[in-house]
Structure formats: C-alpha cells, structure tokens
Amino acid sequence: MKFRRIAAMLLAGVMAVSLVGCGGSSSGKSDDNGSAANGSAVDSGSAERTKLTVGFDAEFPPYGFKDGDTYSGFDLDLAQAVCDYYDWELVKQPIDWDSKDMELSSGTIDCIWNGFTINGREDDYTWSEPYIDNSQVVVVKKDSGIGSMDDLSGKIMDVQADSSALAALEGEDATDVGKKVSGSLGQLIQVSNYNTAFMDLESGAVDAIAMDVGVANYEIANRDDGYVILDEDISSEQYGIGFNKGNTELRDQVQEALDALVADGTIEKIITKWSEMDDGAYSFLADTWCLGK
Numbered sequence: 190m191k192f193r194r195i196a197a198m199l200l201a202g203v204m205a206v207s208l209v210g211c212g213g214s215s216s217g218k219s220d221d222n223g224s225a226a227n228g229s230a231v232d233s234g235s236a237e238r239t240k241l242t243v244g245f246d247a248e249f250p251p252y253g254f255k256d257g258d259t260y261s262g263f264d265l266d267l268a269q270a271v272c273d274y275y276d277w278e279l280v281k282q283p284i285d286w287d288s289k290d291m292e293l294s295s296g297t298i299d300c301i302w303n304g305f306t307i308n309g310r311e312d313d314y315t316w317s318e319p320y321i322d323n324s325q326v327v328v329v330k331k332d333s334g335i336g337s338m339d340d341l342s343g344k345i346m347d348v349q350a351d352s353s354a355l356a357a358l359e360g361e362d363a364t365d366v367g368k369k370v371s372g373s374l375g376q377l378i379q380v381s382n383y384n385t386a387f388m389d390l391e392s393g394a395v396d397a398i399a400m401d402v403g404v405a406n407y408e409i410a411n412r413d414d415g416y417v418i419l420d421e422d423i424s425s426e427q428y429g430i431g432f433n434k435g436n437t438e439l440r441d442q443v444q445e446a447l448d449a450l451v452a453d454g455t456i457e458k459i460i461t462k463w464s465e466m467d468d469g470a471y472s473f474l475a476d477t478w479c480l481g482k
Contacts, residue, residue: 309353
C-alpha cells in the first residue's frame, strides 16, 4: 500500500490534468495556485497529507446518510477506498447543505462528496471528473391519480432548499420541463431535507416531491409500496467531487486514486455491493456510473 501512495504522490506533483466529463465535456477548470485545505486534514507546512475530511449531507441516501450510530453511503465508500489507496484517515463530516460553501472555504472540510451536481456550478469549485450521470425526478403517491407532469397543475410540491431539483425548476438553470412544471404548480415549498418531504407527502400536505433519482429509489425502497416515480425527468446532470476553488493539488490526488480504483476493479465491487442492497433498489448505480467509460 505504501509504495502505491508514494508513487501516486509523485505523479500528482508533476502531472497536468485535463478533466474530461463522461459526456466528453470539460469540467471545473481553475487556477493552479490552490493548496490543500487548511485544518485537520493537513498541516499548512506539511508535505504529506494524513487524512481527508469529506463534507456530506447525512440525509441524502444512498450517497450519504446516518445508519444507526454510524454514517454510511455509496459516496462515503468511494471516499474510503481513496483513503485506503493513500493510507489516509477518512473523516466523515456531516454538514448543513445550506452551509457547504462556508464549511469548504473555512477549511473545516476538504471537499464536498455527496451526490454533488456539477451542472450550474462549473465555475464555483475545482471539480473532479464526473462519475455519475444523474437525473431529477418527481415522486408521487401511487394512488394520487398523478400520472404525468401535466397532472401536477395546481398541485403542491416539496423540494429541498439549494438543491439541483430546485435549480431545475426555478432560476437561470431551470430546464424547459422544470419551468413548465413550476409554472403550473399551485405552490412550491422548500424544505431542509427529504425526510420532511416524505412526511409531507405521506400526510397529504403536499402532492409531489422533486428530487434526485437515487434518493427517490432509496426512499421508496425503504418505505411502503405506496410511491412511484413519474416517467419523465425534470433534468439530467452529472455528479462530481467539489474542492475549494484552486485546490488542484488535492483534486489531482483524489482523481488519480479514483482512476486507479476503476482500473483495478475496486469501484466495480463497491457498485455491486450497493446494487445488491434493498432488493436491487440501487441497481441504477451500475448504469449511471460513467467514470472510465
């Protein structure tokens, strides 16, 4: 393990990385004057990192969530594999999603790794290559009588604040489908997390939820059989790992590890593990993984 870490550190110091997205598009270009985030992860005067502090939303399954007394998730497993590659300690730091930028810029966390959408944020962070092709969808009760986006006219919808689903519905990054849906709604309510959204849906306080397809599949699999995802997507997007603007050094190290873990089959094992959980509710991970394809 040590020789891999030393070799990777040397390579990361000299290589010039050109990030190419899964669809062939360039992601997150930034100045090369960044250094590793300050704080617990690495001393400012140290040449060698010893830990990686990952910021994540603890209510965003299957990518990151609280499982009993511990934190679990697909993205956290990926982060653990990267840390194992370098013999780093992984620090799982749950964050308030609305405060993610403050946590990152202050050095409390080294990166945001939790189903983090690149689209619309390309210039806000230094990005890894995208690794998941994702979509924003609408969840309704199975017996609601809502079978298409057109049926949402006059209805009440929940969406997480500062989420990609919200961006797809409103603002300059809204999609044509999103604009049509939001314009027809009776009310669009922003909530802090999707547990609250599903409580609202279950109680009848709202008629629908706009959310990431991965989280939707997780929630439906872990609740009763009373919810469905509408066929049409609000938007499609890509997930990446977000680093402080200019921190190309750490980005390059993490990217190199991920590329190596794809090549040696480690990532495939993680995808298979999650795809087989909860009666295959997350089998979409195998189809949506795009790094190295």
